[in-house]
Amino acid sequence: MWFNEACIYQIYPLGLCGAPAENDGIREHRILRVLDWAEHIRGLNMTAVLFNPVFESDRHGYDTRDFFALDCRLGTNEDFAQVCDALHAAGLKVILDGVFNHVGRGFWAFRDVQQKKWDSPYKDWFHLDFNGDTQYGGDGFWYEGWEGHNELVKLNLQNPAVVEHLLEAVRRWAQEFEVDGLRLDVAYSLPPEFLARLRRFAEQLKPEFALLGETLHGDYNRWMNDDACHSVTNYECYKGLWSSFNSGNMFEIGHSLARQFGPEPWTLYRGKHLLSFLDNHDVERIASMLTNPAHLRPAYGLLFGMPGVPAVYYGSEWGIQGKKSEGDAALRPALEIPRKNELTDWVAALAAARQKSEALRYGNYRNLLLTNAQIIFERAVEKERVLVAVNAAGEPFTAHFDAGAGCAIDLVTGLPHDFGGGSLLEPYSVCYWQVS
Template sequence: MWAYESVFYQIYPMGFCGAPWENDGKTVNRVSKIATWAKHIASVGCNALYLSPVFESDSHGYDTRDFRKIDCRLGSNADFAAVCDTLHENGIRVVLDGVFNHVGRGFWAFRDVQEKKWDSPYKDWFLINFDGNSNYNDGFWYEGWEGHYELVKLNLRNEAVIQHIFDCIRGWVEEFDIDGLRLDVAYSLDRDFMRRLRAFCDTLKPDFFLVGEVMSSDCSPFLADGMLHACTNYDCYKGLYSSFNSMNMFEITHSLQRQFGPEYWTLYKGKHLLSFVDNHDVTRVASILQNEKHLPLIYALMVGMPGIPCIYYGSEWGEKAVKQPGSDANLRPCFDEPQSNELTAFIAKLAEAKKNSKALCYGNFTTRLLTTKQVIFERAFEDERVMVAINADDQPFTAHFNAEAGRARDLITGEVHDFGGGSELPPYFAAYWQVF
């Protein structure tokens, strides 16, 4: 699977392209801006792009009006197809947000129910009770997503709904040549629908990738045979920044050991999760880390641990933003142009190391050394072994552990490392030692 050997980049198109919050009905080609960033995305070392919602919606994108049409605030279907062509020409795969649990109140089929009530042929597309009433005084009650009634829950047990979604996905492959889907709130989706979705997508193109948004500490039900290829690793999201802020590497190592370690109860042996230090829903990592010198290190740890790394646009140069109650606009900004600095260059080196190492893409996880401020773990696959070493301290540290090897090459710097007599870890240090 190509995704297991990829480094993802995430863009929230509505914010990135400077689209107005409310759908004004005016078609403006803003989405072509994404194509102008293709070379930057590739220069960061990313070879896959995850795009948050792009389809016609009421406001933020997750309240879909029409799965068949690119949001007019972003442009036309032809505009977006040209963007996908440019991305593919630059070696970047395209994964779209599949928002299938719910739609917006402006969704065409729901509008028909509002008008015709029980006479609408689409009344069974939603979970409706005509004996009640909604907060919007529709004359009927309907189920919303987690109490958000601007998000109307779809009936994923209705065959017409399923076939409509499948037809739309087929259209996205034919029109835009997409390479996969990220399933929004996958934890809320009907499991039978998810299984049918996987079987359907397997017929569309080889290695069509499905990754689900899952908040649970156990994603294994979603990674069973015939289900998803990957899930979001929220279990390690908090542990990554908390381990640095509390100077306690035991926290993240415990989570990784639980997920991928050698013990018989390990959750995800041979499975893959999508790793991240921030995204469109959370405070940017540069704002949450208490010591800015830990910023390169948290990326080194995230890229080096088991999983598929994902970089959120702007964070590769250390952009800051804090999640605010009631609005995520500051987390989803419009930048005039991409920036690059030492952090960007460092992340690019990490990405290249990851993509070119089978051990970093597929290897198991074994802890070699662990203190509160340092961690060294091994990723091994077939005949390749890579040691990921992190020193979060402002002081040098000499690591004594059995590397079962004499020397290694750092995949980040290319320098040769000698394990004899102890391994010297300078302050605020990260290395990927490939044993030879």
Template structure:
């Protein structure tokens, strides 16, 4: 599958197009302008763009009004289809958000229920009681996602709802030629619905990719041969930044070994989870890390560990933003153009390196050296051995261990180096070595 070797890049279209406001139908900037970023994506080694919500919604994209029309604040169906075509011409796949758990109050079926009450043909599309009332004084009670009544929960046990959503997805494939879907709040979704979606999309397009949002719990509950291909690895997201902030590499090492260590006790052998250091729902990593010298190191660790690395737009040059109370717009800004600095160059080097190593995509994991401030592990696949070494300390560190080779190729510099049982790590540094 293509996603197993991919570097992802996430964009929040409503933010990118400066459209995060109550939907007034006015476009400040067209999503087609994102095509200007293609050279930047190529520099980063991007294989796939994940677009957060793009369909007509009440406000932030996760409150869908119409699953079949691109939000007017970012453009038209034609605009998005043309953008996907340009990305495909550049060899870049496209994954979009599928918000199937809930809709906005502006969704046509819910508006019909508000108008006709128990006489509505769509009353069973939602979880409704006509014996109560809602905070909007609708004259009936309905289930809102996690108590948010602007997010009306769909009844995925209703086959009419499921069929409507499947046909919407079919339209996305036919009209836009998308390559995958990220399922919002997949941990809430009916498992039968996800299995049906997997079956249908397998028929629609070869190697169609499904990844589910999972905040906690066992990812195996949604990832498998009959369900989704992948899940968001929030366990390692927390372990990544926390390990650097607390100077305790044992935390992320524990998570990685629990997930991908030696069988039989590890959880996700052979699976490819989506790995990230930040996204549209959490503070920017440049604001989360207490020591800015750790920024390149956390990206190096993300690219070195098992998983599918995903970069959130703007974070590659160190954009800062702290998640606020009830308003995430600050995390989803409009940028005029990409910026370049030392961090951008580092991530670009990591992205290009990633494609030249099957071990980093498919390799098993073996811990070699672990201290509070240093972490060295091996990835190995198809006879290729890659050593990943991180030094989060302000002082130089020499890691002594069985390197399994005397000579190695530095995958970042392309130069041959002698190891002979040790790796010398300058302060705040990382190394990727392929054994020769």
């Protein structure tokens, strides 16, 4: 599947395009700004674009009003089709955010229930109790919100009419925008039978239509199997990717990766392709999380070298900051045009190395060396091995370990490497040593 070989660029469009926080009902063609990003994204050697919500919503996109219409703050369906066409022409796949667990209070069917109460044909689309109310008051009924957030009205996914409505939306997205996959918001909240139905539908809809589920903790195999998602978000390793650097403890990420992908028979996800990331629209920017800015380069090196499908969040490739304590707007800023600096060049080089290496895309995982500040691991397929070496320290380190070979080529720099006498790692460095 194409997803297993992807490098994904994530965009939160309401933020990037500078839409107002509240839906003001004014149509502005802001989504066309993404056209100016296509060349930048391709120059980073990304292969797919993940759009967070683009459809009509109350505020932030996860409170949908209409699954069939682009948010007026972003423009029209025709505008978005133009953007998708441009991205596809640049060789990029397109993934949309599928928000199927809940909708906003402005969702057309919920508004009908507010107006007609018991007489609404849509009252069974939600989990309602006409003997209560919520903190909003005036609805004349209580309803279940997502995890206590009553601005997000939970859909009744046991209702066949609701499921058919959502599947028809997906069908329309595939036809109108030729999308190649979906990110399923809060996939861990979706019923297994809904995931199974969506998986069968996706398989018939379009060859290799990818389903990526948002999951947090627990056994990811619950949501990543032949009757659910193809992949899920790897939040376990997300935490290790930044805290291993901050705490000077590379054992944390090394043990997490070995637990997930290592050679032991109890390994959980060997051969599977979880989504790996340093940051996204819900968490602090990596440049704000790392206490030492010099760790940005090795953190990205680790991201692209580890098993999984790497994702880069817009703006982080040149090191912008954003703190969760400052609110969602700080994590989802408006950016006029993309920038380029040494970090973007580094990310592009890492993505290029990954794309030309079968071992980095599909290889098994095995730790070769672990210290507080260094990690060296092997990614191996039948005809290729790549040794990923990370030095998080501010001084050079000479690594002595059994490489199983005398020489290698660094996939990032193209320079030869001799393992004899120890392998020198420069401060804050990452090497991808290819051994054929």
